[in-house]
Amino acid sequence: MRYMCTHDVPLPSPPPPLSPEPGPGHAVARLRTARLAASAKPFVARGSGGGRCASCRLIASHCLCASRPHLPRTRAGVCLVMGDIEALKPSNTGWLVADVVADTWAFGWSRTAVDPGLLALLADPQWQPYVVFPGEFVSPERVVTDLNAVEDHAPRKRPLFVLLDGTWSEARKMFRKSPYLDHLPVLSLHPEQVVSNYRLRRSARESHFCTSEVAALCLALAGDSHAADTLAAWLDVFTAHYLSVKRWAPLDRASEAHQRLQALAASVGSFDAGVR
Numbered sequence: 001m002r003y004m005c006t007h008d009v010p011l012p013s014p015p016p017p018l019s020p021e022p023g024p025g026h027a028v029a030r031l032r033t034a035r036l037a038a039s040a041k042p043f044v045a046r047g048s049g050g051g052r053c054a055s056c057r058l059i060a061s062h063c064l065c066a067s068r069p070h071l072p073r074t075r076a077g078v079c080l081v082m083g084d085i086e087a088l089k090p091s092n093t094g095w096l097v098a099d100v101v102a103d104t105w106a107f108g109w110s111r112t113a114v115d116p117g118l119l120a121l122l123a124d125p126q127w128q129p130y131v132v133f134p135g136e137f138v139s140p141e142r143v144v145t146d147l148n149a150v151e152d153h154a155p156r157k158r159p160l161f162v163l164l165d166g167t168w169s170e171a172r173k174m175f176r177k178s179p180y181l182d183h184l185p186v187l188s189l190h191p192e193q194v195v196s197n198y199r200l201r202r203s204a205r206e207s208h209f210c211t212s213e214v215a216a217l218c219l220a221l222a223g224d225s226h227a228a229d230t231l232a233a234w235l236d237v238f239t240a241h242y243l244s245v246k247r248w249a250p251l252d253r254a255s256e257a258h259q260r261l262q263a264l265a266a267s268v269g270s271f272d273a274g275v276r
């Protein structure tokens with residue numbers, strides 16, 4: 001990893017961000033808005049005619065906002081470091097992570113500059129950051145495969161999973177050219193731990209999972225199993241809606257994935273009722 005700041009004068013350190021910046025929409029939605037504002041040319045996603053819902057990015061007939069899960073705050077947080085146009089892609093699944101995990105941050109990545117907010121977050125003592133990346137590309141002493149070894153030394157810290165959200169080649173570049181990540185442990189996920197059923201984008205690397213799948217496995221490792229299951233179901237429901245639009249195929253709103261998501265939401269309701 002890498003990274004050189006282009007500022008000649010060091011920026012003052014902002015206060016530690018205790019929670020994601022408030023504002024309209026979640027972290028990825030705000031990054032999308034900022035990225036669009038910075039564009040010289042309007043970004044036109046493929047098939048973007050017909051008007052998209054600003055909250056779920058799908059056309060009105062396939063809007064899934066009514067199904068969006070509302071979860072209790074998770075122990076873990078997620079820090080998305082996103083490739084240049086990743087936040088603009090209607091198929092980006094970092095968006096789904098921000099839907100489900102309240103403590104989600106999103107930062108645009110650049111080889112020549114870093115957002116001071118990202119540095120402040122990584123230095124916030126309430127968090128133990130992990131860079132999630134395949135261990136085969138990392139020196140072995142940095143690699144962990146679960147959270148136990150690190151948490152034994154920092155038992156009161158909450159895990160913060162740093163996900164490099166982009167194409168595989170972008171993610172490799174982000175990892176190599178971001179020196180501010182070099183001191184962090186690298187969490188290497190075992191491909192056999194996750195069965196990928198993500199059908200939107202395919203990768204030549206069998207072990208390349210989409211961002212929300214990686215986040216779901218991280219949440220499970222952190223003990224946030226209900227959030228992990230909910231995020232997996234939310235991805236499946238989103239995928240069904242997305243592919244229905246893309247393929248002009250009928251949408252089954254009573255599919256197994258929809259029912260699974262509803263059951264998970266109901267289980268939170270009964271839990272909330274039980275603890276009152």
Ligand SMILES: [Zn+2]
Pocket residue numbers: 053054055056057058063064065
């Ligand atoms: Zn919507």
